[in-house]
Amino acid sequence: MITAFTVNGQPRRLELDPATLLLEALREHLRLTGTKCGCDDSSCGACTVLVNGQPALACTLLAAGCDGADITTIEGIATDGRLTALQRAFGRMGGAQCGFCTPGMVMAAKALLDGNPDPSDGEIQAALSGNICRCTGYVQILASVRAALAEAAGAAADAARPKAAADAQRRAAGPTPPPQAAEPQSAHG
Amino acid sequence: MSLPSFQLHRPRELAEAVALWTEHGAAAKLLAGGTDLIPSLKQGLFAPDHLIDLGAIAGLTGISRAANGDWLIGAMTRIHEVAEDPILGREFPLLAAAAGQIASPVLRRMGTLGGNLCLDTRCLWYNQSYLWRQSCGFCLKKNGAVCHVAPGGRRCWAAFSADTAPALLVLDASVEIAGPAGARWLPLAELYSGAGDHPLRLGRGEILSRVRLPAAAAGMRGSYQKFRIRNSIDYPLAALALALRREANGAVTARLALTALNPAPVLVAGLERCLAAALAADPPDLAAVVQLVNRAAKPLSTSTVPADYRREMVLIQARRALEACLA
Ligand SMILES: Cc1cc2nc3c(=O)[nH]c(=O)nc-3n(C[C@H](O)[C@H](O)[C@H](O)COP(=O)(O)OP(=O)(O)OC[C@H]3O[C@@H](n4cnc5c(N)ncnc54)[C@H](O)[C@@H]3O)c2cc1C
Ligand code: SF4
Ligand code: FES
Ligand code: FES
DSSP states (O other), X not given: OEEEEEETTEEEEEEOOTTOBHHHIIIIISOOTTSOOSSSSSOSOTTXXXXXXXXXXXXXXXXXXXXXXXXXXXXXXXXXXXXXXXXXXXXXXXXXXXXXXXXXXXXXXXXXXXXXXXXXXXXXHHHTTTXXXXXXXXXXXXXXXXXXXXXXXXXXXXXXXXHHHHHHHHHHHOSOOOOTTXXXXXXXX | OOOOOOEEEOOSXXXXXXXXXXXXXXXXXXXXXXXXXXXXXXXXXXXXXXXEEGGGOTTSOOEEEOTTSOEEEETTOBHHHHHHOHXXXXXXXXXXXXXXXXXXXXXXXXXXXXXXHTOOOBOTTTSSOHHHHHHHOOBTTBBOSOOSSSTTSSOOOOBOOOSHHHHHHHTTOEXXXXXXXXXXXXXXXXXXXXXXXXXXXXXXXXXXXXXXXXXXXXXXXXXXXXXXXXXXXOOOSEEEEEEEEEOTTSOEEEEEEEESSSSSOEEOXXXXXXXXXXXXXXXXXXXXXXXXXXXXXXXXXXXXXXXXXXXXXXXXXXHHHHHHHHO
16 A cells, blocks of 8 residues: 655655554665664664654554654754754763664654753653663763753853854853863773 | 554544444454554464554544533543643543553553553463464463463453553543444443453444543542552553542542453452441551452462562552542
């Protein structure tokens, strides 16, 4: 049967068996392998994508059920080849280690931030509580989302400040110090 | 993993879905949010020739008020809407608490209230891949002839494990069943057969279409106690709902129900009388009420967590819920 949906802004028409899962349509038919298959039984969150802006598990949805939907995957959130603040923060803060859970984590975090630009730590933890990570211990994942929020808040503050005053302030502060937690902290020091 | 192939139907009207479901009977399955059914299809627990997706039917979703003040919730209303609707949550905080602890945030956006009430029963020997079940020996709920939990008998004891069912039972909810002969309402308790291998009392072609919450249950005090290993993602291993109200004349209206212990959600019989006697003593003696819960709970070795542990937990839950609602 023909299924038509929009994936990362592009209209797609696929001839699919009705038993095809959205995850298979994305990975095998559209070759968008950013979305991962972790558990394949609806319990890990690695396959999280956005369907009409809402987080959903691609391993648990029939592709045919998404007919007409607007789907966003991890491949679709960068603009002009520049990663989003969230993606950069996961890289910088050690929120991604083996990286297998990362696409799902980032999409679940994006869904939260799209609806709530100023979440508490508890709200971030709750929103990501369906995503399992075997590597990081989750602390760096929370730190990554926090760092992305801090970057967004900093950019907003910069934009609000008159340019001359900002320049003067920057001059007064001297050369830009290296970002504090720029490197993931190594346990071996 | 790919699903076994089937013919997919996406009816736009409830009547059309009933007609398809009546026509195909045992060769078909209903698909709501799919969070229970899709993993089960992957495990080979069902191999339907036809799948009837209820997702395109307008009018099966939403929360509304009837003329008499009762609340009506469509079967395809998502769990997160039930958990997060502010007005429903104010009137029935117990339902919001139970719905808000189901699975994970993403699964709550996908799963529906109807799917939750019609959830298949669960067992360690059943919710496994085909290969796992083949290796360990099939059981009588699927492909086999013996029960590994109670090997002497011919009954299946798989545990009914939905969270909204006990909350809705104690709130005195009823469900509307649409079928080939029209629609009928029945008290929620009558939806369940008590048999683990065919847990629902639904006839051929019947679909749960709406849930009704009586206005009289609004504003009752409630407590939902859920035990699971992780506080997200996991199904309950023992859970209990209590709704309670002290009436103006001093009498107490109270109902208590269990889930994830027996093959059906259980409304504990005789609770109100037992509680009244317990409260008449000074200080109140809740031990007899806890004993009543103990007699109603029938945990068996259907999960990796031992049955004895789940029994201990439900007794603690009973005490905690009573203390919370009586405080
Ligand atoms: C990892 C994981 C954790 C989970 N944890 C929990 C939990 O903690 N608590 C809990 O309660 N559930 C849990 N679930 C189960 C499930 O997510 C929810 O119960 C959900 O509400 C089911 O709804 P659904 O619409 O997805 O059901 P579906 O999977 O679509 O359907 C479930 C069953 O009900 C039947 N059905 C659906 N709608 C109707 C209808 N209107 N009339 C008649 N039959 C119908 C289907 O044929 C199917 O047999 C979990 C699931 C997963 C995968
Ligand atoms: S209770 Fe027995 S028959 Fe039922 S699923 Fe478990 S092992 Fe199978
Ligand atoms: S792969 Fe979909 S939830 Fe794990
Ligand atoms: S980074 Fe490896 S699973 Fe999360």
